[in-house]
Amino acid sequence: MDKTAEEENIKEVEDLALISVIGFEGGTRHGLISHPDKKHIIYPMGTKVIVQNWETKKQVFQGSHSNNVSAITISCSGKYIATGETTQMGFKAPVTIWDLEEKKTFQKYEIHKMKVVAVAFSSDERLVFSLGGRDDSNVIVWDLKNMEAICGSPAVGPSSGEVTTICTPSLHSRFFLTGGNGNLRIWNIIPETRTLKFREASVGMTKRHVLCIVVDEENKHMYCGTSTGDVMKLCLNLPTHPKNDDSFNSPALLNCMALVPFSKGDNSKTVDCYHNGVRALALLSDEMMIIGAGDGQVDMVREQKKKTVKPDGIAIKNPTKPLLKRVRCTSVKAEITSLVVINEQIIVGTMSSEIYSIDLKSFQVTLAVTCHTSRIYGIAFPYNYSKVFATSGENEIRVWNTEKSQELLRIRVPNFICTVVLFSRDGKSIVSAWNNGTIQAFTPQTGKIMYVIQSAHTKGVSAMDMTSDGKKIVSGGCEGQVRVWKVSLQEQILCGALQEHRGPVSSIQIKKNDKEAVSGCTDGTCIVWDLERLVRSQIIFANTLFLCVRYYPNGCQILTTGTDHKISYWETFDGSLIRELEGSLSAPVNSIDITKDGKYLVTASNDLLVKVWKYNEGTVTHVGVGHAGVVTAARVSDDGKYLVSVSSDGAIFIWNFPHELSEDMEEIATEDQEEADKTQDSDLPGNKNGESGKREENSKKTSKKVSSKTTKK
Known part of the structure; x- marks a missing residue:
């Protein structure tokens, strides 16, 4: 075959049309996110990003990555999706910004090494913040308007552990928060000098591994889920006006909140911590909070605002005050990696690659998406x-x-x-x-x-x-x-x-x-x-x-x-x-x-x-x-x-x-098969009329009908 024929064959190759994907990448931390319209959920599966209508279950596929999607987020308006990937040792890990409305790649940059663990948009959708993995450990700020990296910095100091999560406040576009193993920082971007400033959170002697961060609507407080099984509440101390962001103070720890024992007859008289840590958080109105734990526990809790430091009959272990009181609880029996709230429903993604729907009022659990977890x-x-x-x-x-x-x-x-x-x-x-x-x-x-x-x-x-x-x-x-x-x-x-x-x-x-x-x-x-x-x-x-x-x-x-x-x-x-x-x-x-x-x-x-x-x-x-x-x-x-x-x-x-x-x-195949079967039956041992020559001749005739077409020209 000459070059021209080969080129024509290559041009004729088309992409298969994908109808649906059964699966959910449960191992991607905070990989299940909700669209601002509260009708769609977005999650990764391998190299695909799936946008699914939660009511009709119809799926739309956003782009195709070269490698597994390791991080995902959506902008405040729902126009853009940012994704990070995992590559091999020695290769750059790209961050891709997708235009969700036009269904195409908007921008892409490759600065991080090997893996991107977290991405986030600024509140004005002007900036994208991305966090590299263990082999990179850098935070990069990307300008969507000018299509360039403004600045970057190591996310942790030499004595700190790995950084695993990132969060942005809704009212201050130049600030973002990072947390990880023994570190919690607030960052300020200075576009004029293309630099990053940060301050460590003031937590005193408290040492925690931060797994997730959420900020309230007023941008006054931040809540951090920890591997210890409690929730840290900090005062953000952001500037009162979004434009006055030249100077800022460190976030200050207010308290670490643990659970009041669920059973009134508990004789241990100690606070309860979530097993395997608090993996996901979602804030509700009326001082309510949804907590997803590493053991599959999903709780609706209320923060107890009492002046008394020590409730009757409970020994407080510093600094667990005030306490969290369970309002409702259930379990999905698998480690929770993602949690969002839409339309009076809690949507939970687990490490076992399953998505559950929990009714916010009755806390009844329904399995919505499931798939094989291995080969x-x-x-x-x-x-x-x-x-x-x-x-x-x-x-x-x-x-x-x-x-x-x-x-x-x-x-x-x-x-x-x-x-x-x-x-x-x-x-x-x-x-x-x-x-x-x-x-x-x-x-x-x-x-x-x-x-x-x-x-x-x-x-x-x-x-x-x-x-x-x-x-x-x-x-x-x-x-x-x-x-x-x-x-x-x-x-x-x-x-x-x-x-x-x-x-x-x-x-x-x-x-x-x-x-x-x-x-x-x-x-x-x-x-x-x-x-x-x-x-x-x-x-x-x-x-x-x-x-x-x-x-x-x-x-x-x-x-x-x-x-x-x-x-x-x-x-x-x-x-x-x-x-x-x-x-x-x-x-x-x-x-x-x-x-x-x-x-x-x-x-x-x-x-x-x-x-x-x-x-x-x-x-x-x-x-x-x-x-x-x-x-x-x-x-x-x-x-x-x-x-x-x-x-x-x-x-x-x-x-x-x-x-x-x-x-x-199929009809030709059936006729040929019947003809071959008759010949084969007549040639079996014990049949007086059997002739091996006829069998060979008919088999060759049957074969020639296809082999003449399949032989190379």
Whole structure:
């Protein structure tokens, strides 16, 4: 192919249209924020920033970052979003300002090293303040009007710990606050001299690790959540008029507030501190406050303003005065990383990548967003049905509604990994393979267990497929065996064990006629098995670790992917190589899927990309960008409406499949398959009319129909 043809192919590649993302980056501190319109919430997921209407649940995706989003904030008017990223050692970490209305990048600067831990806008939206991570530890002030950095300074002194949070007052645009491990500062910007001045907060002998900071509407007081489990209240001492900001005093500690014991019958007579620290704060009117703790506790508290230093029966540990009194409380049972209040609801984000909605009056908890918290291993659609799909991961199987992106069912098997999940052809069972060596079947409606094959493989089940009638299962194990099972609700019988692989079996697929199966292994072999005679029909050798193997719809060809970064086309009959495509320039290709009509294939690889290919031409038509982790699997629904991809960080991306599928190839595939099956049946041992020559001739005819199109010109 000449240069001109290559350039044309590159130009034809388009981006996949993203419908929705199931996931929430719970590890991003204060990553869940609310839009000023009180209708939308904004949060990161990998390299994407998701703007979601809280009522309709409709998602809009803001830009695409090169790396994981580590910090996010929104301006007072809601016009701009600022995000920070995490990069590798030795690289600059960019801060990007997005125009939310026009949905494009407004400005971008790369000054910090490796990671940006916090960003904030000034009240007049003129300045952006960004805070570098441990390897940077600098605070930068960026001017949006002049598109330049005004000034910067080390965020801490040589004897102080790491700075982790930043906050801006609403009435003073030239001031901002930073806090961290043993440090709490107020900063003043002098634009004329392009310098920064700071003052340490006056806290006396009190030593705290500040995790979050909020300022009241009048800019008189600031509240700091600490790792100790109490709340520090300080007087800001800002200038009375926003323009008189040349001189300012240090914030002064008023008190450290802890909880009155929840139970009146508590005999300890000591104050309560929040376990694992106060991670998030939100101020309400009438001197009320919402506190989110590291143990998942969410409290509505009121500050007790009593003159008495020591309430009756409670021993005060300096300087916990006055105390906080619980008004309402609940728990989300996971470390809280974000907390916002919108429309009489408390929206809470947790470290377990879940978002909860808590009614402000009743404190009733509702799970709003959930996802896998770790690597996802497999995807499965029911036969000819695209409205639901299932995913498998650590400890669980989850069934999702494709249109609403909501979880319908969760099947938990603690302490084990589900490596493969699939639906039976009739849709009456979910069959799964686990790393503890078992094969388990569940009901798709309730998740109730139907049957279990104990010790299906000695070192865990790594691959599996089921025949169309649901009566046989072919499984592969980490010890290298391929086993054939006859299954029913009453009994599960081992028909045979095939021992030719010398490594973990990575992928298995059964042919449409249910008489053959192909298995790929990390030992560099791919074997076609006769399921009726339980013998090897064909074997393929390659200098790669096979990761995925798939039959072409009519069964005449086999497609494989592996660590050699290639997509390989093989003849089923004699195992000869037809062609090879460069599946990825730099990474192994983990998964491959072929559409029902055989015209398109989809690949997922370690380069974080999802690609749609034309089968015959071997060219890429669309690329999906957005995953922050290794893309472990990708599947197309039978109707060709959806493309679902999953990754190692637990994210699920639902794309709009860009091509329309036809039924022509499926009809041809069925006719060819029936013709091949008749020939194969006549050639079985014991049949007097069998002729091996006819079998070979018909198989070659079937193969030529596709191979003539796929051979390189």
